[in-house]
Amino acid sequence: MAIGTELQGGTVTQSGTGIARGVVGGSPDTGNGAILEGNAFFKNPAVAGFEDVAYEEKERFFEAVRSDMRFPDYLYGCYECGICVAVCPSARFYDFSPRRIAQAAARKDVALFYQQMQEDIWECSQCFSCVRCPRGNNPGGIITIMREVAINEGMASAKEALEGYSRIVYKIMSTGTQVSPDMLQPDAFPDWGPEVRDVSEHLALWRRALPPETLHTTATSWDVSERTLIELYLIWMETGALDMIRNVDESLHMILEEVMEERLEEEGIER
Amino acid sequence: MTTRSATPVSVILQKKQHFERDPERLPVDFHDRLYELEAAGELVVQRPPDPTDVVTVPTKYGRPKVIPRGHLWHHKSCGQCGHIPGYSTSIFWVMRKLGYEYHDPRDQTSCTAWNYYASATSNPAAQAAVALRNFAAAYESGYYPLIHCATSYGHYKEVRGELLRHPELRQQVRQVMDKLGKPMVLPEEIVHYSEWFYAMRDEIAARQVRDFSGIGVTVHPACHYYKLVEGDAIYDPDVYQGQRTAVVTGLAESLGAEVREYSTWYDCCGFGFRHILVQRDFTRSFATMRKIEVMKEEANPDVVLTHDTGCVTTLDKSQFAAQAHDRKVGVAVMSEAQFAALAMGAHPYKVCQLHWHSADYRPLLEKMGIDWRQAWAEFEDEVKRLERGDVQYLTWDDVDAS
Numbered sequence: 047m048a049i050g051t052e053l054q055g056g057t058v059t060q061s062g063t064g065i066a067r068g069v070v071g072g073s074p075d076t077g078n079g080a081i082l083e084g085n086a087f088f089k090n091p092a093v094a095g096f097e098d099v100a101y102e103e104k105e106r107f108f109e110a111v112r113s114d115m116r117f118p119d120y121l122y123g124c125y126e127c128g129i130c131v132a133v134c135p136s137a138r139f140y141d142f143s144p145r146r147i148a149q150a151a152a153r154k155d156v157a158l159f160y161q162q163m164q165e166d167i168w169e170c171s172q173c174f175s176c177v178r179c180p181r182g183n184n185p186g187g188i189i190t191i192m193r194e195v196a197i198n199e200g201m202a203s204a205k206e207a208l209e210g211y212s213r214i215v216y217k218i219m220s221t222g223t224q225v226s227p228d229m230l231q232p233d234a235f236p237d238w239g240p241e242v243r244d245v246s247e248h249l250a251l252w253r254r255a256l257p258p259e260t261l262h263t264t265a266t267s268w269d270v271s272e273r274t275l276i277e278l279y280l281i282w283m284e285t286g287a288l289d290m291i292r293n294v295d296e297s298l299h300m301i302l303e304e305v306m307e308e309r310l311e312e313e314g315i316e317r
Numbered sequence: 318m319t320t321r322s323a324t325p326v327s328v329i330l331q332k333k334q335h336f337e338r339d340p341e342r343l344p345v346d347f348h349d350r351l352y353e354l355e356a357a358g359e360l361v362v363q364r365p366p367d368p369t370d371v372v373t374v375p376t377k378y379g380r381p382k383v384i385p386r387g388h389l390w391h392h393k394s395c396g397q398c399g400h401i402p403g404y405s406t407s408i409f410w411v412m413r414k415l416g417y418e419y420h421d422p423r424d425q426t427s428c429t430a431w432n433y434y435a436s437a438t439s440n441p442a443a444q445a446a447v448a449l450r451n452f453a454a455a456y457e458s459g460y461y462p463l464i465h466c467a468t469s470y471g472h473y474k475e476v477r478g479e480l481l482r483h484p485e486l487r488q489q490v491r492q493v494m495d496k497l498g499k500p501m502v503l504p505e506e507i508v509h510y511s512e513w514f515y516a517m518r519d520e521i522a523a524r525q526v527r528d529f530s531g532i533g534v535t536v537h538p539a540c541h542y543y544k545l546v547e548g549d550a551i552y553d554p555d556v557y558q559g560q561r562t563a564v565v566t567g568l569a570e571s572l573g574a575e576v577r578e579y580s581t582w583y584d585c586c587g588f589g590f591r592h593i594l595v596q597r598d599f600t601r602s603f604a605t606m607r608k609i610e611v612m613k614e615e616a617n618p619d620v621v622l623t624h625d626t627g628c629v630t631t632l633d634k635s636q637f638a639a640q641a642h643d644r645k646v647g648v649a650v651m652s653e654a655q656f657a658a659l660a661m662g663a664h665p666y667k668v669c670q671l672h673w674h675s676a677d678y679r680p681l682l683e684k685m686g687i688d689w690r691q692a693w694a695e696f697e698d699e700v701k702r703l704e705r706g707d708v709q710y711l712t713w714d715d716v717d718a719s
Contacts, residue, residue, distance in 0.1 A: 115482075115483050116441065119478075135585040135589070136589070136599070139599050139602055139603060171585060171587070171588065172434035172589070172590050173541070173544070174471075174540055174541065175585050177544055190434070190437065194437045197437050197438055207436075207591065210595045211435070214432060214435070214436070215432060215438055218427060218429055219438075222427060223398070223427045224395040224427050224432055225396055225399040227399050227402075230400060237601065238634040238637055238675055239634070239636075239637030239638075239675040241673065241675045242675075251700055251703055251704060252673075253402075254703050254709065254710050254711065255696070255700055255703060255711045256402050256406060256710075257406060257409075257410075257711055257716050258405065258409055258421055260421050260423060261405065261406070262710060267394075267398035267399035267427070268425075270423060270425070270426060271423040271424050274423065274424045274425065274426060274454070277499075278450070280493070280497060281443055281446040281447055281450065281493055284446075284492070284496060285440060285443035286440060287438065287440055290438050291438055294438070
């Protein structure tokens with residue numbers, strides 16, 4: 047039995063994590079939307095909202111994370127002390143725990159790991175408060191890798207997380223700056239107060255009132271030179287970053303690819 | 318229940334009164350590997366433009382860090398320039414006032430890390446190539462990079478570590494850089510602008526024209542500054558007895574402000590990268606309940622000072638909607654660069670651009686002795702000149718004329 051688990055009346059639960067780990071002697075379908083798989087206990091896929099896959103697939107996803115060059119620097123074991131959870135902002139407002147992430151990775155619990163890739167990883171704030179870990183773990187870093195694999199595999203959680211985010215991806219990859227002054231629209235940020243409306247109404251004038259010459263732009267954060275942008279496009283294409291988009295948003299990928307190839311062609315750059 | 322401790326609490330408290338680093342716990346200095354790779358011809362190390370015009374500061378584990386005073390290449394922040402432009406403008410303005418030349422490049426992209434931490438639609442090779450392209454642009458200009466955003470700063474430190482550790486990544490990135498016709502360059506130190514402000518705090522204080530002695534300040538330190546690759550961050554035995562990072566706080570104290578304590582100092586702001594853009598219920602809840610309300614209740618500050626794009630945005634913008642829920646909010650938020658600029662006499666609108674902020678900053682300005690109504694009228698006069706077509710843009714001369 048794994049550390050931190052206890053047997054209670056025929057049911058194995060994992061202390062403190064809030065995840066039931068299995069029903070000893072129970073049927074595969076527990077009748078409450080839950081399914082038993084080995085020693086794991088999951089939501090029925092119809093309830094969970096993501097597709098269940100064969101164990102071998104889950105193993106493959108786990109291996110994709112584990113074989114990343116960064117992984118050995120991010121995981122050294124787990125004391126189960128919970129310091130990472132105590133300092134984690136996402137743990138306060140979501141059913142999310144960096145400790146569960148580190149534990150699933152350390153135990154090679156590929157089934158739980160898959161569930162986390164479909165349910166948990168997009169809740170992480172990526173603040174890296176969890177690197178306070180006394181073992182030197184970096185749960186936030188493990189999640190960064192898990193997210194990359196989720197994108198590369200076109201997982202449902204990745205597609206869902208990036209719904210509504212495609213314009214940001216378009217902005218950063220096509221213009222070289224992540225956010226722009228003209229994003230400050232009252233209908234996009236009604237919760238940021240009336241100042242957003244003021245900025246939006248006076249945007250062009252107020253940008254021209256900024257003394258640094260590079261900041262007179264409205265569609266980008268600053269004036270990025272043409273040559274710089276072309277170099278950025280080459281980076282996205284040469285490193286496979288552009289191709290990653292195809293797995294989660296095919297139309298966005300098509301638009302970005304066209305923008306970049308057209309610009310490179312204009313410059314006479316062959317790939 | 319009684320507790321048993323091998324060390325009496327009086328001894329522990331005594332130890333905390335003076336900070337001592339344990340030499341056994343010093344991590345490996347990344348410079349060793351950096352210089353090895355430089356000697357092997359694998360990469361170029363960019364050094365400070367003038368080794369005699371630097372300030373040396375202490376870092377978390379005691380390693381000295383060299384901060385160049387001038388000839389700096391400003392690696393701008395997309396969130397600062399895009400949504401809170403007075404942040405960037407104040408950095409430039411202070412540097413100009415102190416007489417240090419700089420370069421504000423167009424040959425710069427975002428570090429793209431905001432998107433990377435939000436969406437993961439990138440990979441280590443792409444992130445490293447973006448970083449090295451920007452570093453190469455700085456190197457080719459002859460100016461030394463100064464990073465405005467804490468996430469860029471933190472991410473570039475991550476990238477540096479990955480490049481130093483993994484030859485296969487260096488090989489992959491080298492192929493890309495060869496195609497761009499650019500060298501593989503890393504600066505000898507990755508320097509955040511708040512480190513420059515900390516290093517220059519005495520020079521800044523010497524040019525102070527407004528009295529800040531009555532100003533109550535709480536500091537929010539940026540996670541990506543001091544948690545992400547922690548060893549580069551500045552820790553000073555004279556600030557928080559070396560137990561917490563000294564930037565922002567050290568400057569605020571030098572300007573005579575009263576830095577006040579609160580219990581959730583270590584907490585993140587709640588930015589969350591993707592959350593701030595598409596899941597703001599989380600961001601707003603965390604920023605309000607774990608930061609602003611705690612600060613208000615325990616310290617009642619006049620202003621929250623921080624040193625990152627995301628933190629200023631989150632703590633400032635999250636307060637408006639929280640009022641509808643009767644949350645105890647209502648405190649000005651700005652960067653310490655804007656605070657320093659105000660101390661040195663900067664115009665609150667022409668330079669610090671406070672009209673882009675949401676939380677009410679006017680009571681703070683009044684406490685600083687600034688007539689914000691008059692200042693706003695002056696700014697509007699300048700905007701009218703633009704509207705009439707008298708001038709196309711306002712310049713530094715226009716700003717300094719007032």
